[in-house]
Structure formats: structure tokens, C-alpha cells
Amino acid sequence: MIDKDINSTGVPNGTWTTVISPKERHRGLGLKEVWQKRYLLWLFVKRDITVQFKQTIFGMGWYFISPLFSTIIYMVVFGRIASIPTDDIPQPIFYLSGVCLWEYFSLCLTSVSTTFQTNSGLFGKVYFPRLVTPLSVCIGKLFRFGLQLSTFVIVYIYFVLRGVHLCPNWYLLLFPVIVACMIGIAMGLGLMVSSMTTKYKDLVNFFPTFVSLWMYATPIVYPLSYVTNPTLHQVMLLNPMTPLVEAFKYGAFGAGSFSWMSFGYAVLCTIILLVIGIAMFNRKQKFFIDTI
Numbered sequence: 001m002i003d004k005d006i007n008s009t010g011v012p013n014g015t016w017t018t019v020i021s022p023k024e025r026h027r028g029l030g031l032k033e034v035w036q037k038r039y040l041l042w043l044f045v046k047r048d049i050t051v052q053f054k055q056t057i058f059g060m061g062w063y064f065i066s067p068l069f070s071t072i073i074y075m076v077v078f079g080r081i082a083s084i085p086t087d088d089i090p091q092p093i094f095y096l097s098g099v100c101l102w103e104y105f106s107l108c109l110t111s112v113s114t115t116f117q118t119n120s121g122l123f124g125k126v127y128f129p130r131l132v133t134p135l136s137v138c139i140g141k142l143f144r145f146g147l148q149l150s151t152f153v154i155v156y157i158y159f160v161l162r163g164v165h166l167c168p169n170w171y172l173l174l175f176p177v178i179v180a181c182m183i184g185i186a187m188g189l190g191l192m193v194s195s196m197t198t199k200y201k202d203l204v205n206f207f208p209t210f211v212s213l214w215m216y217a218t219p220i221v222y223p224l225s226y227v228t229n230p231t232l233h234q235v236m237l238l239n240p241m242t243p244l245v246e247a248f249k250y251g252a253f254g255a256g257s258f259s260w261m262s263f264g265y266a267v268l269c270t271i272i273l274l275v276i277g278i279a280m281f282n283r284k285q286k287f288f289i290d291t292i
Contacts, residue, residue, distance in 0.1 A: 031278075033129045040128055044136035049143050063147040067103060071095045078221045087223045087255040089166075090159050096152045097249055098220035104145040105182045105241065106211050111137045112190025113207055116198050116284075130285045131278065134191060138183045145179075156252070167254025171247060174263070178244045181270045185240055188273030195277075195284040219245055223256055237262055240269035 034041065074095040078084045086094040111118075112134040119133050160166060197203045218241045219226075227233045236242050243262035250258040 031131075034131050034135065037129050037132060041132045041136055041139070044132055045140045048136060048140035063144050064151050067096060067099045067148045067151055070099045070103075074099070074221050084222045084226060087225060087253070089249075089253050089255055090164055093152065093156050093159055094223075094249075094253075095221060096155055097252060098245060100145070100148045100152050101178075101182070101245055101248060102215055102218065102220050103148065104141060105186055106215070107141055107144075108138045108183065108186035109190050109211055110208055111141070112187055113193040113197070114204065115191070115194045115281075117194075117204065131281065134187060134194070134281075138187060142179075166252075168252055169250075169254055171258055172251030174247055174251060177267070178248055181240070181244055181266055184270035184274045188270070188275070188277035191277035191281040192273075195280040198284055214239075214241075218242055219249075223249075225256065237265075240266040240273075242266075 071092055075091045079086070079091045079095075115130075115134045115137075122133075156166070193203060193207055197207075215221075217236065217239055219236070224233070224236065224242065224246055227236055243259070243266040246256050247258055247263055250256045
């Protein structure tokens with residue numbers, strides 16, 4: 001029996017003052033809610049950056065060592081042994097440019113693809129916009145990306161001072177758009193995979209292999225001009241990362257190829273993948289705890 005007496009706050013005893021209930025229908029992609037909780041996004045970003053330096057010997061030094069080490073390996077394997085040309089661009093900066101872009105993209109993609117598994121304990125305890133976690137990963141890794149790009153800039157300046165003829169141009173101003181597209185593709189595809197891994201858990205083992213193979217379908221360790229077969233050339237252009245990598249190299253070196261149509265295609269793919277990925281993620285998060 002509910003007590004109907006009025007308490008000191010003016011509210012009848014035995015009644016609820018606040019009722020929290022689920023929305024009957026999810027509207028939109030949930031981006032408004034993410035913006036409202038942007039302070040939480042910033043906390044996650046700071047956490048991700050801080051965790052990367054804990055219990056390490058070299059700290060930020062790993063961010064400089066990793067791309068340089070990969071570049072040396074590619075110079076030996078693809079430059080010396082396979083003798084693949086680099087469009088008359090010095091091998092160190094040619095490989096380093098591709099390595100910096102791909103390492104950032106692949107790290108974001110693989111991290112986002114394990115969002116549900118990585119944050120299962122947190123998701124099961126408290127509610128907050130779930131999109132905050134994959135978005136914070138991509139933003140947090142921009143710090144690492146910036147450090148690696150500084151390595152590329154230093155090596156680039158070194159070759160310029162040595163008299164190597166490089167032709168940077170205005171297309172380099174598209175770099176923020178290129179980074180935004182890489183984030184969008186990584187977020188979209190990663191959220192799709194993360195949503196599917198709640199049911200098909202073996203995708204977690206297969207996906208890193210797929211990402212590694214994807215790199216060789218992107219002109220990272222070879223120029224797009226090296227692919228002379230017309231059919232294979234067109235197939236490679238269907239890869240949305242190809243126009244983005246080529247646009248960066250064309251802007252930085254003045255070598256390679258650039259097409260507004262191909263670049264527009266990459267932007268369109270980014271939007272489509274991002275919308276589909278967020279929609280799948282939002283739908284799956286309702287049943288996440290029951291299936292993980």
C-alpha cells in the first residue's frame with residue numbers, strides 16, 4: 001500500500017520523482033548525444049594517450065622507431081630485392097609517406113573493430129554514448145600519427161637540403177580531408193566488424209590478416225603507375241584508400257597521379273561506410289550484453 005502523505009519536499013510519499021525509461025525508437029545516428037557528452041570523449045582521449053606511455057622503456061621513441069624500421073625493411077625487400085620503382089622519389093621518403101598513413105589507418109581500424117570486446121566490462125556497468133569509445137580511439141591515435149609525420153617531415157627536409165628535386169603543390173592542402181576520410185573509413189568498417197563479432201567471434205582472428213593483405217592492395221610500397229595492367233589498375237581504384245594515398249603523395253612530391261573523380265569516390269565511400277557502420281553499431285549495442 002502506497003503512503004499518500006505529503007513529505008517535506010511537497011512530493012507524495014511512495015511515488016517516483018524521476019522515471020528513466022528506454023526510448024521507443026532510436027532516432028538518427030546518435031551524434032547529437034555524443035556531442036552532448038563531448039567532455040567524456042575528451043576524458044577517453046586523454047586516457048588512451050596516457051596509457052600508451054605507461055610501462056614503456058622508450059616512451060614516445062617507439063613512435064619514431066616503428067615507421068623508420070618498417071621503411072628500412074621495405075627499402076631492402078621492395079627496393080633492393082624486388083627492384084620496384086618509386087616514381088624517381090627517394091626510397092626513404094616514398095616508403096615513409098605510405099607507412100605513416102597506413103599505420104595510423106590500420107591501428108584505428110583494428111582498434112575500432114574490437115570496441116565491444118575491449119569495453120565489454122565498461123559497457124555492462126554504466127550507460128554512456130557507445131560511439132564515444134571508437135571515436136576516442138581515432139582521435140587519441142592522432143597524437144601518435146603527428147609524431148610519425150614529424151619524422152617524415154624531417155627526412156623530407158633532409159632530402160630537400162641535399163638538392164633532391166621535390167615538387168610539393170597546392171594539393172597538399174587536401175591533407176586534412178585525407179585524414180578525415182581515413183578516420184571515416186576506419187570508423188565505418190571497424191564498427192561493422194565490431195557489430196558482427198558479437199555474434200561471429202572468429203572474425204576477430206581473421207580481420208587483422210585482412211587488414212595486412214589490404215595494405216598490399218593499396219599503393220603503399222609501390223606507386224600506382226607500377227600497375228600497368230588496365231583491368232587491375234581499375235580494380236585498385238575501387239579501393240577507397242588508393243586515391244587518398246595517391247593524393248597525399250602527389251601533393252607532397254608532385255609525382256604520381258591525382259584525379260578529382262577518384263578522390264570524390266573515396267569521399268563518397270567514406271560517408272557511406274560511416275553511416276552504415278554507425279547504424280549497425282547503434283542497432284547491435286541494444287543486445288550487446290546478451291550476445292558477448
